[in-house]
Amino acid sequence: MVLHMQTIDNFNFSGKKALIRVDFNVPLDASFSITDDTRIRAALPSINKLLADGAAVILMSHLGRPKEGPSEKYSLKHLVPHLSALLGRPVLFADDCIGDSAKKMSAGLKAGEVLLLENLRFYKEEEKGDEGFAKKLAELALGNNPSQGFNSSQGFYINDAFGTAHRAHASTAVIAKFFPGKKCFGYLMSSELSNADKVLHKAERPFTAILGGAKVSDKILILEQLIGKADNIIIGGGMAFTFIKAKGGKIGSSLVESDRLDTALKILEDAKKRGVSIYLPVDVEAADRFANDANKKCCAIDAIPEGWMGLDIGPVSEKINEGVILKSKTVLWNGPLGVFEMSNFESGTKSAALAIAKATKSGTYTLIGGGDSVAAINKYNLAGQVSYVSTGGGALLEYIESGTLPGVEAINS
Ligand code: AMP
Numbered sequence: 001m002v003l004h005m006q007t008i009d010n011f012n013f014s015g016k017k018a019l020i021r022v023d024f025n026v027p028l029d030a031s032f033s034i035t036d037d038t039r040i041r042a043a044l045p046s047i048n049k050l051l052a053d054g055a056a057v058i059l060m061s062h063l064g065r066p067k068e069g070p071s072e073k074y075s076l077k078h079l080v081p082h083l084s085a086l087l088g089r090p091v092l093f094a095d096d097c098i099g100d101s102a103k104k105m106s107a108g109l110k111a112g113e114v115l116l117l118e119n120l121r122f123y124k125e126e127e128k129g130d131e132g133f134a135k136k137l138a139e140l141a142l143g144n145n146p147s148q149g150f151n152s153s154q155g156f157y158i159n160d161a162f163g164t165a166h167r168a169h170a171s172t173a174v175i176a177k178f179f180p181g182k183k184c185f186g187y188l189m190s191s192e193l194s195n196a197d198k199v200l201h202k203a204e205r206p207f208t209a210i211l212g213g214a215k216v217s218d219k220i221l222i223l224e225q226l227i228g229k230a231d232n233i234i235i236g237g238g239m240a241f242t243f244i245k246a247k248g249g250k251i252g253s254s255l256v257e258s259d260r261l262d263t264a265l266k267i268l269e270d271a272k273k274r275g276v277s278i279y280l281p282v283d284v285e286a287a288d289r290f291a292n293d294a295n296k297k298c299c300a301i302d303a304i305p306e307g308w309m310g311l312d313i314g315p316v317s318e319k320i321n322e323g324v325i326l327k328s329k330t331v332l333w334n335g336p337l338g339v340f341e342m343s344n345f346e347s348g349t350k351s352a353a354l355a356i357a358k359a360t361k362s363g364t365y366t367l368i369g370g371g372d373s374v375a376a377i378n379k380y381n382l383a384g385q386v387s388y389v390s391t392g393g394g395a396l397l398e399y400i401e402s403g404t405l406p407g408v409e410a411i412n413s
Helices: 040-055 076-087 099-107 125-126 132-141 173-176 187-201 220-227 240-246 258-273 315-325 347-361 370-378 393-400 406-411
Strands: 017-021 056-058 091-094 114-117 155-159 183-185 205-211 232-235 278-280 284-285 296-300 309-313 330-334 366-367
Touching: 017 040, 017 132, 040 076, 040 187, 056 132, 076 091, 076 114, 091 099, 099 114, 099 132, 125 347, 132 155, 132 173, 132 278, 155 173, 173 406, 183 187, 183 406, 187 258, 187 330, 187 393, 205 220, 205 315, 205 393, 220 232, 220 258, 220 366, 220 393, 232 315, 232 330, 240 258, 240 309, 258 278, 278 315, 284 315, 309 315, 315 347, 330 347, 330 393, 347 366, 347 370, 366 370
Parallel strands: 017 056, 017 155, 056 114, 091 114, 155 183, 205 232, 205 330, 232 278, 330 366
Antiparallel strands: 284 296, 284 309
16 A cells, blocks of 8 residues: 655656656557557656656656567657657657667756657566666666766656556666665556555445456456455456356356366355355357357356357346446446457447446546456547546556555655
8 A cells, every 4th residue: 555655746856867667668550650659648747747847857668578689669769759749849769778878868968858768678687677787777867977967866766657567677666776765656656556545445335346358367366355345346258157157057158267166156255255245247148159240149147058158248237237336436447348349249348338437427436447448448438437547457456456566665665
């Protein structure tokens, strides 16, 4: 739990050299144009605050998962023109995140200037959390030559990369130790954490968690955590069938994790013991193959004929979910309730999204997190009608599961 967050608002960065870890891991098309700049935009408030204070700003990020060293495909240089336009000033680029170009350019960086470093993951040391590599990055802000205008008392480290805060990488966690008393969260990190804390520690009741997506195995830890916190848990998506099968239902050829049947039963028992209501779907839209134009029939969730697979929850389940959502004061949603990418099997996900938006209007706090539920809320143009849409799926889940993250600990310690 983040009680007293050191945020970017606690400092004035005038004359400081600010090294900020951002998450610029944006999708690029074949000609290296950015197809979705959400992550860049999410970091702008922090960067603009640093610039408004009069800092020299060094930006560092990863892009994609480069396998072996530098490559054109994963170069952050492709982001420079768009970032320059968004910031309204030219962004300088160092074609290596450590080494001579980075050192020289950051040493000469003046107040109001912005330098973007090349992809951190071009060095395997980044993901290994290598301390020597972290120190080299830190020196870009701390400097090792005070006569160059900035010195160690002027270097700051800011973490605004929530999407990678669950990784103990060199730039997200290890580096923080070189900035005692001069490290903090950026705006994105602090709002992500305070929104997650709202459901984790300050949830108004009834608190309903909606969990969907493909696999139970991905969601066991979060389910265990939520059983200690939520009043209601709505389960949908592919993961529901493991529960239904565990209870003895017939699920046809629906998605199932047969090695998790005992886990599913244990989760149901624990929830019962603790007075948490679990809502499994009661009906299902089944298909005779995994395709949008498959033959479709609605049946009881525990009586799916052989050769048919459940791809969406049915209308009765939709109504039940809607009722639970509208009676809640706090809602956390992670994972679609069906194969929402296919228009014939999106109804359960869409109706939940609409109910969440409706509940928000009447004062319910609603947090959407996790890649596919965010994609769903965007698909239905409802992102502006919920309380908060998290930018970091994996990080949010891990924060809820464990109550902290390596990137958070590093700033707080
Ligand atoms: P996850 O990444 O675990 O949140 O899973 C998201 C994916 O689960 C989406 O691509 C959905 O299409 C898929 N999904 C949801 N419901 C089902 C289902 N009933 N059968 C198969 N896949 C599903």
